[in-house]
Amino acid sequence: xxxxxxxxxxxxxxxxxxxxxxxxxxxxxxxxxxxxxxxxxxxxxxxxxxxxxxxxxxxxxxxxxxxxxxxxxxxxxxxxxxxxxxxxxxxxxxxxxxxxxxxx
Numbered sequence: 001x002x003x004x005x006x007x008x009x010x011x012x013x014x015x016x017x018x019x020x021x022x023x024x025x026x027x028x029x030x031x032x033x034x035x036x037x038x039x040x041x042x043x044x045x046x047x048x049x050x051x052x053x054x055x056x057x058x059x060x061x062x063x064x065x066x067x068x069x070x071x072x073x074x075x076x077x078x079x080x081x082x083x084x085x086x087x088x089x090x091x092x093x094x095x096x097x098x099x100x101x102x103x104x
Contacts, residue, residue: 019093020097022083066094068090068091
């Protein structure tokens with residue numbers, strides 16, 4: 001039972017991560033950015049030398065994601081529809097992240 005519960009948890013986390021990455025990519029082009037900075041490039045960690053992983057991937061900008069909350073109801077619904085979910089599901093995902101960040 002523990003293995004199935006752990007698998008279910010991992011599956012859920014992958015779904016949430018995928019949903020938030022899709023939202024992040026949509027918000028990069030959908031909202032105006034402070035100073036015209038590209039949030040993906042601006043907030044990426046600077047790593048010396050060559051790495052096997054791409055530092056531009058696997059990083060979500062929480063400030064950019066919270067811009068979703070400032071959009072109008074129509075804009076929220078349209079963005080959520082484009083990534084195949086609902087605005088309430090996205091808001092729930094953002095709440096989960098906020099609670100997780102409160103631990104640190």
